[in-house]
Amino acid sequence: MTLFSELQQLLGADRVQDSAQAEALLRDRHGRFVGRVVAAVHPRDTAEVAAVVRLCGRHTAPIVVQGGNTGLMGAATPDASGRAVLLLLDRLNRVRQVDTDNDTLTVEAGCILQHVQEAARAASRLFPLSLGAEGSCTLGGNLGTNAGGVAVLRYGNARELTLGLEVVTADGQIWDGLRGLRKDNTGYDLRDLFIGSEGTLGIITAATLKLFPLPAAQCTAFLAFASLARAVAFLSHARRGFSAGLTAFELLSVDCLRLLREQFPASPLPFPELEQPWYALLELSDHQDEAHARALFERVLGDALENDLLVDAWIAESLAQSEALWCLRETMSDAQKCAGQNMKHDISVPVSQIVAFVESTDALLQQHFPGVRNYTFGHLGDGNLHYNVAHAPGRSVAEHMANYAALSQLVHDSAHAHGGSISAEHGIGQRKRDLLARYKSPVELELMHRIKQALDPRGLLNPGKVLPEASA
Amino acid sequence: MTLFSELQQLLGADRVQDSAQAEALLRDRHGRFVGRVVAAVHPRDTAEVAAVVRLCGRHTAPIVVQGGNTGLMGAATPDASGRAVLLLLDRLNRVRQVDTDNDTLTVEAGCILQHVQEAARAASRLFPLSLGAEGSCTLGGNLGTNAGGVAVLRYGNARELTLGLEVVTADGQIWDGLRGLRKDNTGYDLRDLFIGSEGTLGIITAATLKLFPLPAAQCTAFLAFASLARAVAFLSHARRGFSAGLTAFELLSVDCLRLLREQFPASPLPFPELEQPWYALLELSDHQDEAHARALFERVLGDALENDLLVDAWIAESLAQSEALWCLRETMSDAQKCAGQNMKHDISVPVSQIVAFVESTDALLQQHFPGVRNYTFGHLGDGNLHYNVAHAPGRSVAEHMANYAALSQLVHDSAHAHGGSISAEHGIGQRKRDLLARYKSPVELELMHRIKQALDPRGLLNPGKVLPEASA
Structure with missing residues (x-):
């Protein structure tokens, strides 16, 4: 048969x-x-x-x-x-358990991320994983790629949000590791090995996830910075001032905002004159109330203005204004699409290396690919930038994209030289697989191959993904 | 030679x-x-x-x-x-790097935990891992066992506090995984595999750790509860009210406090009449200031008193009073020692199962070992109890300890039946090694053995620890 x-x-x-x-x-x-x-x-x-x-x-x-x-x-x-x-796994889409006293939710891998968020909210809890594709991506994919998104600064990646897993192994056994425990030191951490392995070590079929209290109030602002260094210094200031209340800090270069203005002229920008080189969306989540949130927000921003960390701050006065700010951030992908294909790089570096990375990489690009334009934005608090590069004015997209391999290598080499990663939140898949040999040490690749061999000796789980071919 | x-x-x-x-x-x-x-x-x-x-x-x-x-x-x-x-690794005790903008610290495995805390504090940052042995345990041991302690509720175990590792592999290669990145999705999570593996998969020689802002103010209180269920309900209330400000919630049964009073009659107890069955030490860490911390603390405790979640609260009015409360908690180990050997169990269950676990296990113990006394205390917020059992009055310690295997099995079986773990934060080592076969599924044990075989094929790293003998 x-x-x-x-x-x-x-x-x-x-x-x-x-x-x-x-x-x-x-x-x-x-x-x-x-x-x-x-x-x-x-x-x-x-x-x-x-x-x-x-x-x-x-x-x-x-x-x-x-x-x-x-x-x-x-x-x-x-x-x-x-x-x-x-x-x-679309039929594996049940919420198996909501445990409010334990602040956990057990759901199947085929659940759409947004449904997981809604199930948490229905129990008056927050499941904080949030990313652009949340209306269609599934929890299983989020775990397979250790998804990041806009709330990592406060709550961590998918990995940090997961307590337990159910996994089907390469030989078709079921590992029931659906534990709702904050502490369990009884052997090797299989959970974190499967998370982020992109379906190459086992098939995640369900997970027990952490829930958090819903914030009582949120404040959002759009900030203007005289330099990237000031934005980094402000971040440090905001961490001290807001502590765990700092739930988002999304950076956008002035060129990103210009692109947004060109592509979506109807969307109002908080600072239409666009006089500063860097901007950011800041969000505070407060567990007390609106009044407390607002007072704290204004105090921390006021101190920053006084100390020249900030040039200007535009505070959202309503939920609608706050949503408009988030919308700006979220339309960046679409704005780029409308402006024609560019080269995307999902890199991360230590936050302390952000300025050096951006300045030196921008300069190297101009040296080797004169006139290319940077659209740099991303999750500054995580050191994670979407460092995207568009064609020089007067050159075609096709001419630009013909330089893909050389230009991307320059960007990745630079991230690597600054202690960074060539894939902060998007994973490896088949697209970056062969880059790993350049950026991982032989000992790390060997350890990865040994683990693959141990858990999937016949190589039947998602072959050709993540792992570069073993060197002879 | x-x-x-x-x-x-x-x-x-x-x-x-x-x-x-x-x-x-x-x-x-x-x-x-x-x-x-x-x-x-x-x-x-x-x-x-x-x-x-x-x-x-x-x-x-x-x-x-x-x-x-x-x-x-x-x-x-x-x-x-x-x-x-x-x-x-006592000579590997250098602080290699403090990166304040990145909020990271890179230290060698032989550093005493207290020195790591001090290095963070010298940079005006908090390294939150804290446990009884911090004056003599080392970071390498903390990582090898994925140490827990009193701040897990807010900051997580040693695992959650670690961004990167340097590891010597079983064949004597050096893996430099000392990345200070919040996001790095480039392959298998080797870091978390080595953490908690108790020296059986590789030798951790250094780590890059997360730092946090120092709290601006802290409030401490001693709370009295009419029942364990009320303590669990209060915890949920406190999570909502304090959110990430809730940094400790340490439970003690009235019998623990009676023991403390007997052993250390000079130490004053906040509630000397000891009329309630359960008590807890509560700590709020605030990022604003003393006044804000105190007002919030009193409001949340006031609401709890009004709603009968709490019977009474004794708020520390000075650093000295706060330290005295922590001292009470920390002398529990000594108090037990002075009272003669008892049987210690480091179990965890989902927080929602705490009441059912304690009530049913207490009852089973009285049924099978009449008269034994429970000294139950621990990290309620993590579902982690030190469920210790002392000899019945009129029986000798030796007679009691002769029942060790049967009594411990009863406790562990009960934790397991409540979805829990037989080792929440102490690890497995050689002492609990052979218990794993009872509480882990064959598929989980098989996966562990395969990983051991992959990373230490000759079995030379800490043999006889963690892994039960492979079944034939």
């Missing part, structure tokens, strides 16, 4: 699609990667996932897991061999 | 001790475990640690790393075979 027929027998014909039926799932969102499969399957529960894995094992068929297909690195797209089975 | 001579040649004779010279290091603090070694060695830097590991590899000699020798599970004590080399 063929694998396709056996899958149909296992799951029923309506939950097994062939390549033609599954076509939309076989390419990533940006059309960079396209693959083929034996079948795309939709198991209904963890036991069925395990059965699919065992069946694929008997047929030596690779397995590629896909969540909302919103990833940027091609981690969820199968290769072109047509040998793989695409595993969709 | 013998291993001993080669070690002397490598390090110099003054940094290589024989078993007789190293005698004090070959037993754990409580004298439960005693071992023998070929030598105890004191390398001066990471390269020397790697050289020792390679040398031991050539002689097929096991390596046991030891920090401050304060562990409770015998993880740092070699076995009796006399084949091992004991590796002391």
